[in-house]
Amino acid sequence: MSFPWAKEYTPQNGVMKFFDEKLPLPRFIYNAVGAGYPVPRNLSYFWNFGVLAGFFLVLQIVTGVVLAMHYAANTQVAFATVEHIARDVNWGWLMRYTHANGASFFFVVIYIHIFRGLFYASYKPPREMIWLIGVVIFLLMMATAFMGYVLPWGQMSFWGAQVITGLFEAIPLVGPPLKTWLLGGFAPDNAALNRFFSLHFLLPFVIAGAVILHIWALHIPGSSNPTGVEVKTESDTVPFHPYYTAKDGFGLGVALIVFMTFVFFLPNTLGHPDNYIEANPLSTPAHIVPEWYFYPFYAILRAFTFDFILPAKLWGVLAMFSAILVWFFLPWLDKGPVRSGHYRPLFRKFFWFGLIPVMAVLFYCGGAPAEEPYVMISQIATAYYFLHFLVILPIISSIERPDPLPFSITEAVLGSDKKAVLGENAEPVAT
Template identity: 60%
Template sequence: MSGDHSTYNPTTGFGKWMDSRLPLMRLTHDSFVSYPVPRNLNYAYTFGAILSMMLVVQLLTGIVLAMHYAASTGIAFNSVEHIMRDVNFGWLLRYMHANGASFFFVAVYLHIARGMYYGSYKAPREVLWILGVVILLLMMATAFMGYVLPWGQMSFWGATVITGFFTAFPGIGETIQQFLLGGFAVDNATLNRFYSLHYLLPFMIAGVVVLHVWALHVTGQTNPTGIEIKSKTDTVQFTPYATIKDGLATSVFLLVFCWFVFYMPNFLGHADNYIQANSLKTPAHIVPEWYFLPFYAILRAITFSIGPIDSKLGGVLAMFGSIAVLFLLPWLDTSKVRSAVYRPWYKLFFWLFVANAIFLGWLGAKPAEGTYTTLAQISTLFYFAFFLVILPVLGLIETPRRLPNSITEAVLAKRSGSGGSKPAAAAASPETRG
């Protein structure tokens, strides 16, 4: 894909002069206008554009909010109230930024689910997938540090609990915790560090996004069939075909986002964060933001010791392992067929995995006791079994459905009402299996 000849042709003297010195317009044209994309892309492939929009929203609103925020434990809470009440459109900026974080995670989780469903992590796109997981980690770090800044009750106690996880690591745990806190407890030094990092990390995310898009343009985009592009008839230009679809999906997503900003701005937050931080009063239930709840449930599911690993360290390792396993996904899936469209058993287990992840999120908001703990342990077991057992085994024993010979054939078959979904022979050739 990266070796395709450029079709950009500057028509003005200045354009030709600039193109020979800094071909920025050529790069833009080749990347977002004439770039060939599979002709069968559906709306599940629009979340990249949605995420780009949300990143811009977060950057712009965050920069303006930073102009009015005071990173001091004595006035941080009041400075947020000052933004809400006294800064022109400060309430709008604050609500856009706070709800924007939630919608950012909605889009990224759907983007990851689409990649898993259509096998976008398979060769030669392993680096593309890994960069995406790096973006997810940076988003999580940024969101956690941003949640501390309002200096409400949940901000303070959330920071206390999360940084306390690092003490589970023997020997170096307390040193890491003190480095993060800037002392022995969550205080002014902690707030300053988190504020600094929260401002820096989004620009790191933007840099990794550039690498992510670059890697995408080198290997080319996948499609619902999982078949590589074989001829020009399999593709259309990015503009106007993909851009119109991206524009429509982005507009719909933005409408839903605006509905929350204007009509339910606090629905996705926690009421306790409108109470100023008090180190002497612990909230009844300390819970993170909703997008961390599945991982929080995994953390609390480990209530037993395994040899020298006690329950606290085991929970922390399980929580970090639930994200780390995503890095290994391209090598854990042994099937040669990419798309779940042609893998009936994988499709079943994929939707069970999605349901299980949502269930873990629900459990993360419940008290860590009784039946909730047992259910969390079962769900955690399935979460890791999906990656470490089910995917490797399915790739060896599953018989995929017959794949079309090309993207064009799949499109024409769909229009004619035949999906080419008859099971393949058990001894299918490597070409037929993808």
């Protein structure tokens, strides 16, 4: 589906005409990211991050396939093959650091993408399905990133695998045998390393499939926009190409400058030095932490230190998973009719002065040692995190009185939209 004024694809020559009749792939691309996709004219740079996430997915797949040509998933040699990649393979250092930092940047852009969605309430009808698929993609990314981090078989790899599979042990009754089954042994070893490698290779392609569904679902209602007002007339939109290909291209250039600065000059800054020590099943590093992008969820995991009906360990695991699963219910927890945070004074306050600081605190505590005062701070922040989504958001969205919305996107941009107001514009959209 698209807006009635979307440009129709017309093949320019015989070859393209042949293609269009037999396999309309160019038409598909044209309607997806070409001139055939009308997009709100007022998108800010926050709308750049979906494209950036897509770029980093492709980058991770390309560099990952290259690394897999030189890596060996065997505990005897895995650590050495990573050094071999960095030292012997032509341009291997570039491939390795691009892949390692690419994972970090993938999460940077995905977090901005998610919090864009939270602030502008992009999850609201009619875009619930886009949001739900997005949360699935995020979960797949977490699994993929975790298993990828195990592959270099350093100390952090090994103990990360031990700890994360240990989460499953908390499940009543089936927990311990489940962990043994996941690892193919009693501790991370060759069997675990091999299956993690296999799945780490597979999951990005599953993510790519989910991304296609995500974009498909997006193209049914069309993109949201910073006002949250739906597209009404043709003057509210511009074709994706060339307007947003150019804008996203510029954003991509800026992102690449920042990214390559890390790859070239700070390649290990986002990693952990202990992962340059080969895995040793007999000695845990004094301070083990996950990769930085898991810090907030790791803080929630560690916030539960007391048994209450259920054991503390199970509470921690449940809370950590719930912290993401709660996002699945957002379209129904947020009851307000207005989407954009710009027109929701109360919602906006709780977003900037509630949720964002709490995420920052959780982020900090997740990287801090498991001792006071960080444990108590994590507990308070965790409580607020769930309070925000389960109590504050439903209440404020029910009681708040939103600011007046612009009549249309065009009015928000130009100050007036006479054509649409006076009914002189093209056919209105059926919503």
